[in-house]
Amino acid sequence: MSLSNRLRGERQNQSGPTRDVRRGASEGRARWSDKLKSYVDHHRSVFVSTGRRLLAEPVQTLMTALVVAIALGLPAALYVGVVNLQQLGGRVESSAQMTVFLKKTANAADIDSLQKNLQKDPDIQSVSYISSQQALQEFQLLSGFGNVLEMLDDNPLPAVLLVQPDPRFRADLVGSEALVARIAALATVDDVRLDMKWMRRLQGILEIGQRLVLSLGLALSLGVLLIIGNTIRLAIESRRDEIVVVKLVGGTDSYVRRPLLYTGLWYGLLGGLIAWLLVLLAMLWVAGPVAKLAVLYQTSFQLAGLGMTGLLGLLLSGALLGLIGAWLAVARHLASIEPK
Amino acid sequence: MIRFDNVSKRYATGQEALSGLSLHLDAGEMAFLTGHSGAGKSTLLKLIMLMERPTHGQLLINGKNLARLHRSQIPYYRRRVGVVFQNHQLLFDRNVFDNVALPLQVSGYQPREVGRRVRAALDKVGLLDKEKQNPIALSGGEQQRVGIARAVVHKPRILLADEPTGNLDPELSGEIMKLFRQFGELGVTVLVATHDVDLISRMGQRLLHLQQGKLVSDERSGHVA
Numbered sequence: 320m321s322l323s324n325r326l327r328g329e330r331q332n333q334s335g336p337t338r339d340v341r342r343g344a345s346e347g348r349a350r351w352s353d354k355l356k357s358y359v360d361h362h363r364s365v366f367v368s369t370g371r372r373l374l375a376e377p378v379q380t381l382m383t384a385l386v387v388a389i390a391l392g393l394p395a396a397l398y399v400g401v402v403n404l405q406q407l408g409g410r411v412e413s414s415a416q417m418t419v420f421l422k423k424t425a426n427a428a429d430i431d432s433l434q435k436n437l438q439k440d441p442d443i444q445s446v447s448y449i450s451s452q453q454a455l456q457e458f459q460l461l462s463g464f465g466n467v468l469e470m471l472d473d474n475p476l477p478a479v480l481l482v483q484p485d486p487r488f489r490a491d492l493v494g495s496e497a498l499v500a501r502i503a504a505l506a507t508v509d510d511v512r513l514d515m516k517w518m519r520r521l522q523g524i525l526e527i528g529q530r531l532v533l534s535l536g537l538a539l540s541l542g543v544l545l546i547i548g549n550t551i552r553l554a555i556e557s558r559r560d561e562i563v564v565v566k567l568v569g570g571t572d573s574y575v576r577r578p579l580l581y582t583g584l585w586y587g588l589l590g591g592l593i594a595w596l597l598v599l600l601a602m603l604w605v606a607g608p609v610a611k612l613a614v615l616y617q618t619s620f621q622l623a624g625l626g627m628t629g630l631l632g633l634l635l636s637g638a639l640l641g642l643i644g645a646w647l648a649v650a651r652h653l654a655s656i657e658p659k
Numbered sequence: 660m661i662r663f664d665n666v667s668k669r670y671a672t673g674q675e676a677l678s679g680l681s682l683h684l685d686a687g688e689m690a691f692l693t694g695h696s697g698a699g700k701s702t703l704l705k706l707i708m709l710m711e712r713p714t715h716g717q718l719l720i721n722g723k724n725l726a727r728l729h730r731s732q733i734p735y736y737r738r739r740v741g742v743v744f745q746n747h748q749l750l751f752d753r754n755v756f757d758n759v760a761l762p763l764q765v766s767g768y769q770p771r772e773v774g775r776r777v778r779a780a781l782d783k784v785g786l787l788d789k790e791k792q793n794p795i796a797l798s799g800g801e802q803q804r805v806g807i808a809r810a811v812v813h814k815p816r817i818l819l820a821d822e823p824t825g826n827l828d829p830e831l832s833g834e835i836m837k838l839f840r841q842f843g844e845l846g847v848t849v850l851v852a853t854h855d856v857d858l859i860s861r862m863g864q865r866l867l868h869l870q871q872g873k874l875v876s877d878e879r880s881g882h883v884a
Binding site for chain 2: 354356361564565658659
């Protein structure tokens with residue numbers, strides 16, 4: 320059958336619902352609804368095919384993904400550390416009692432009325448009294464200096480009120496200090512101690528830690544952009560022939576860009592997933608010693624991990640960085656590839 | 660369909676590839692472009708493909724001035740032109756079917772339609788049984804026919820070819836040229852650049868001869884000996 324006959328035969332065979340499509344198509348154009356469906360299909364197929372392409376070179380892919388993972392995992396691990404320290408700091412603060420030393424001259428009635436007044440104070444949760452005698456006994460028991468103290472004639476320890484401030488003072492250093500000052504100004508009170516310095520130091524360390532996480536995160540994000548950008552640049556070079564042909568047969572810039580952007584997305588997702596696993600492994604590695612330490616400190620401290628939110632965050636930031644990195648590379652290098 | 664109005668092309672190197680060329684091809688017309696290498700044949704085709712822009716003059720395709728075409732519209736314009744290269748520009752990372760399917764895929768055809776059209780195109784060039792092979796495993800003539808199938812699979816209005824028989828023996832060359840003539844008979848405007856004067860002189864088609872960027876003769880091959 321000659322070519323023209325064959326074509327005529329094709330035309331005569333057209334009937335039914337597909338007719339319009341074929342007529343439209345025979346003019347070299349596809350219908351809009353088809354185009355939309357095809358667009359979505361193409362995204363899906365490109366997502367799958369770029370994934371397959373990466374799987375076809377597992378070592379190369381894994382190496383790039385690992386570099387991305389380390390860059391994402393480092394700040395993530397540091398973040399987990401800071402979160403745990405914060406948790407620890409919270410516990411210390413919540414147990415932060417004020418130790419109110421009473422004047423030696425205070426008699427039982429003074430102490431009793433002071434204790435009652437403090438108990439009525441809305442800023443104070445509870446007050447407990449330790450007499451100088453009790454304090455001495457406790458000191459002898461805990462310090463190991465019992466014998467030394469026995470040699471003293473007088474009990475050198477003052478009577479003490481242990482004041483537990485209201486929970487709302489936990490994170491409120493300024494308020495706590497004001498409360499301390501207020502109690503210290505009362506008659507029969509000699510001195511009030513709250514280990515604010517320790518808390519301040521911890522808070523300072525945590526603040527530095529947070530900023531470190533942020534700056535490290537930013538610097539390493541830039542690293543991820545460069546890594547993925549460079550990987551995509553190499554991919555563009557190795558696909559130069561394909562890009563030229565696609566442009567020649569009427570592929571739009573976004574059509575050419577799409578597989579490259581998805582490749583970046585894949586690297587980012589893989590990197591994020593591996594980063595999460597790495598942090599998880601590190602947590603398991605540290606969990607044992609931390610539990611032992613907690614037992615020694617008689618607390619029920621539990622390590623906080625990254626969790627599902629962390630996984631989601633890592634995947635998301637990985638994906639975003641991957642896309643941006645790929646986009647930068649594509650914007651820089653794709654325009655230079657034109658059919659010659 | 661194709662109209663050159665006093666078109667000149669000077670490359671950045673200073674080389675004047677085309678100078679003051681005027682030329683008109685009707686829709687469905689077929690013509691051969693001849694001339695020694697460097698005469699401007701490839702440049703002329705590149706201008707039609709918008710791989711290059713003219714330095715002077717106007718180039719109208721189907722009545723539209725290509726100079727008015729924005730860069731972002733070039734892909735859509737190219738979808739209506741088919742082009743065959745001497746080095747056929749096939750991709751060796753995919754089989755024959757996927758090579759031919761490329762113009763349809765970039766235009767967003769449905770897979771079913773792609774399959775139907777690719778097989779029709781491969782059938783036309785007689786390679787239906789090779790669709791699953793890698794083009795690297797094919798002979799030079801077969802590779803060139805895959806290139807032609809890819810150039811016509813989306814039924815372009817214009818078909819261009821740059822030395823399509825460059826590396827082929829005379830018998831294969833004849834077959835390839837016959838294929839081009841068949842597309843011409845179907846109403847496609849065909850312009851083939853070739854130095855193979857012996858071959859085309861027997862085909863009775865319009866012959867455009869370029870020399871140093873100028874059109875020096877325009878006649879039917881039947882009239883020249």
